[in-house]
Amino acid sequence: MIFEDDIKNSLKILKDGGVILYPTDTVWGLGCDATNQKAVEKIFSIKARSECKSLIVLVDSETMLQRYVREIPEVASEINELSDTPVTIVYPEARNLASGIPGEDGSAAVRITTDDFCRVLIGRFRKPIVSTSANLSGEPAPSHFGEVSGVIIDSVDYTVMYKREDRQKHKVSPVIKFEKNGVFKIIRK
Numbered sequence: 001m002i003f004e005d006d007i008k009n010s011l012k013i014l015k016d017g018g019v020i021l022y023p024t025d026t027v028w029g030l031g032c033d034a035t036n037q038k039a040v041e042k043i044f045s046i047k048a049r050s051e052c053k054s055l056i057v058l059v060d061s062e063t064m065l066q067r068y069v070r071e072i073p074e075v076a077s078e079i080n081e082l083s084d085t086p087v088t089i090v091y092p093e094a095r096n097l098a099s100g101i102p103g104e105d106g107s108a109a110v111r112i113t114t115d116d117f118c119r120v121l122i123g124r125f126r127k128p129i130v131s132t133s134a135n136l137s138g139e140p141a142p143s144h145f146g147e148v149s150g151v152i153i154d155s156v157d158y159t160v161m162y163k164r165e166d167r168q169k170h171k172v173s174p175v176i177k178f179e180k181n182g183v184f185k186i187i188r189k
Helices: 002-015 037-047 062-066 074-082 116-125 150-155
Strands: 020-023 028-031 056-059 088-091 108-112 175-178 184-188
Touching: 002 020, 002 116, 020 116, 028 037, 056 116, 062 108, 074 088, 074 175
Parallel strands: 056 108, 088 175
Antiparallel strands: 020 028, 088 108, 175 184
């Protein structure tokens, strides 16, 4: 019941341009509609983060990914398909996303989530959502809900109940960046 209530409440907040605090396939995150400029600006404000730093976006499938990046290198598709842990891939040309999501070079960091909660939420929302760690800029990412700062909790429009009691240590995903020429490099291990 908590799962379904959290999905419904999160959808309402996302549709209204708000910010949610939610468990992702990695650490606890701040999320909003990745196509809504004002919602993205709220995330930067909550995190006290410079808008020149890009944000990660979650999608529920490669089909959704195709609507937000111009090209998906074949090897990126293979990485997404074969990886047994969450991997964020930076694609060279973003599209249809709010400014502040793509980097200064026009690239976008996107992860195809396999987490049940995130997949259901994104699938019903039918748009990508921001997934940035639920911490103030410069502070460590919370590996579970118990590590999320009260300042962050008080700043969001809705905090998901699901997985709050989970104290398993989670970590951020590795990040691989692809260039237009197909060359890639590991940004974060």
